[in-house]
Amino acid sequence: MYALRHLRLQSARHFRSSYAATATTKHMLPRQPARVLIGDWSNWDKSQPQDVYSRSASTSTEPEKLKTPLQELVSAAKPYAQLMRIDRPIGTYLLFWPCAWSIALSADAGCWPDLTMLGLFGTGALIMRGAGCTINDLWDKDIDAKVERTKLRPLASGQISQFDAIVFLSAQLSLGLLVLVQLNWQSILLGASSLGLVITYPLMKRVTYWPQLVLGMAFNWGALLGWCATQGSVNLAACLPLYLSGVCWTIVYDTIYAHQDKLDDLQIGVKSTALRFGDNTKAWLSGFTAAMLTGLSAAGWACDQTVPYYAAVGIVGAHLVQQIYSLNIDNPSDCAKKFLSNHQVGLILFLGIVLGTLLKSDETKKQRQSPLTTSTTSSYVPALPQKPEVIS
DSSP, X not given: OHHHHHHHHHHHHHHHHHHHHHHHHHHHSOOOOHHHXXXXXXXXXXXXXXXXXXXXXXXXOOOOOOOOHHHHHHHHHHHHHHHTTTXXXXXXXXXXXXHHHHHHHTSOTTOOOOHHHXXXXXXXXXXXXXXXXXXXXHHTHHHHTTSTTTTTSHHHHTSSOHHHHHHHHHHHHHHHHHHHTTSOXXXXXXXXXXXXXXXXXXXXXXXXXXHHHHHHHHHTTHXXXXXXXXXXSOOHHHHHHHHHHHHHHHHHHHHHHHGGGHHHHHHHTOOOHHHHHGGGHHHHHXXXXXXXXXXXXXXXXXXXXXHHHHHHHHHHHHHHHHHHHTOOTTOHHHHHHHHXXXXXXXXXXXXXXXXXXXXXXXXXXXXXXXXXXXXXXXXXXXXXXXXXXXXX
C-alpha cells in the first residue's frame, strides 16, 4: 500500500512539472496564423530540417510572368542587332562620311548637296556596314572566341548558328541591292565591284600586316560612288585624291583601334598595322595624316573650293594631330576614345565642303576651267574704198 501511494505522488509531480514546462514553451513561441503552420507540405524534403514556424516553409511561388509577343520578338532579334552592330553606330558613320564628302563636292556652285542621295547613301551605309560585320564574324568566329573584347559576339558565343547568320547575310545583301538599284547604271556597276573588297577584307589579317589598307579601300569606295551617283561618271581629278585621303584616314583610325587587341592578336597569330608599326605608331600615323591633308587639298583645288573648305581641312589636321600625340597605345580605353572621336573628323570636313560650295560662284568655277588669257580687241580695220582708175 505504501509503495502504491508513493508511485501516485511521483506521477503527480512529474505531470505538474511537464505541464509547467510545456506552458512556458508555448508562451515563448511566436504566434503564427494557422495557414502558416499548415502550409503546403507536398514538396517537403524530409531529409532536411524544417522550421514549422517560418513562412519559408511554404513552397508556393508566384507564377512566372509570360512574355508578350512583342517582348519575344525583341528577344529573338537582339542577337541579330548585335551581329550587325546596331548598338555601335560609329562604323556606319565612318562608312557614310566619304560618300557624303563626294556628294557634297559634286554639288553645283552655290547649291546644297542632294538630300535624296544623302538619304540613300545613309541607308546603304547602315545596311552594308551590318553586312560587313556579319561577313567578318563568319570568317572570324573561332578567332573572336579567343579575344577578350569579342568573345561575347553572337556567333562566337553561340547565340546564333552559322547557318542562321548566312541567311541573315543574304537578307542584308538583298536590302543593299535594293538601295543600289535606285542609282544610275554606272553607279550600280561601280557599287557592285566593291563587294570583293568587303568579302576578302577579314582574310587579310591572316596573310598581311596591312589589313587596314584593304579596309580603307573598301570603306572609302563611296568617295567614288557618290560623285558617280550624282553626275553619271567619276571625276578622277577630284575623286581620286579624295579616295586616297579616305584610305589614309582609315589606316590612322583603324590602327588606333587595332592597338586594343594587339596582345590577343600576338597570341592568336593574326596581323595588323598596330603590330607592324609597334612603338613607331605615332610617326607612321603622322605620315598618313600628312598624306590625307595633301589629298584633301588637291581635291579642293580640283573642285574650286573656297575658304570654308580649307579652314575645315586645317581643323581636321589639328584634330588628328591632337589624337596622335595624346594617344597611349598601351591603354585600350584611350585607344577606344580616340577611335570614336573620328566621327567628328568626318562631320567637320562635310560641313566645310557644304559651306565652301555655297560660297562658290559660277564665275569662279568657269575661271578655273578655262585658261587664263588676256582679252584683246579685234585688230581688223576695214580697207578704205579706193577711187576707180580713170582710163583716158
